[in-house]
Amino acid sequence: MRVVKIAIIAFVLSLMVASTTAQKSTPTSKGQPSFRQYPAVADFKGRPAKPQLNTDLEHDYRTQIRTQARLGPNFAGHFTVASWGCGSPCGRFVIIDARSGRIYDSDIEVGCYDKNGGGEDIHFKLTSRLLTITGFLEKLGCGTEFYEWDGKQLNFLHFEPFPADDDP
Numbered sequence: 001m002r003v004v005k006i007a008i009i010a011f012v013l014s015l016m017v018a019s020t021t022a023q024k025s026t027p028t029s030k031g032q033p034s035f036r037q038y039p040a041v042a043d044f045k046g047r048p049a050k051p052q053l054n055t056d057l058e059h060d061y062r063t064q065i066r067t068q069a070r071l072g073p074n075f076a077g078h079f080t081v082a083s084w085g086c087g088s089p090c091g092r093f094v095i096i097d098a099r100s101g102r103i104y105d106s107d108i109e110v111g112c113y114d115k116n117g118g119g120e121d122i123h124f125k126l127t128s129r130l131l132t133i134t135g136f137l138e139k140l141g142c143g144t145e146f147y148e149w150d151g152k153q154l155n156f157l158h159f160e161p162f163p164a165d166d167d168p
Helices: 004-027 055-061 063-070
Strands: 079-085 091-097 103-105 112-114 117-118 123-124 130-137 140-150 154-161
Touching: 055 063, 055 091, 055 103, 063 079, 063 091, 079 123
Parallel strands: none
Antiparallel strands: 079 091, 091 103, 112 117, 123 130, 130 140, 140 154
16 A cells, blocks of 8 residues: 555656656747746745535546645645646646535546647646646637636636648
8 A cells, every 4th residue: 555655756747857857848939928027926835725625526636636736736826736648639627626625627638649749738837827738729729828817716818829730
């Protein structure tokens, strides 16, 4: 049992390191929103509240949600983005309020597979309300979506499509 717990913690930590690395290396081109444009105060102190599991999705992924919530805020001051894979390339996530334990389902599946390859990326920072998703937006196709978190929901800001296929 102890080995399983250590494996889960190691997995979650590797996701956090990958996310942090991706956050630092994410370029923004002119016209795209930047993390600095959407500041948040990282002032949370204490132990994160226990996540309040209410939906079927939350119950299905309760282990990921609880494990990542215990690690504390990683987004927009006092929120935690908890993410997990749902196939290849597919990812899902929720946003958890570390103060109250309330979970906000994003209803966004992240992932895209086209000439640029496949994958899913979610980029965020503790000190910003901006969240970027590289994947698929149903009506717009594959690319990067930019959202602002208002404390209750993600509001769409901008879409940057992947480069067009130049092959005839």
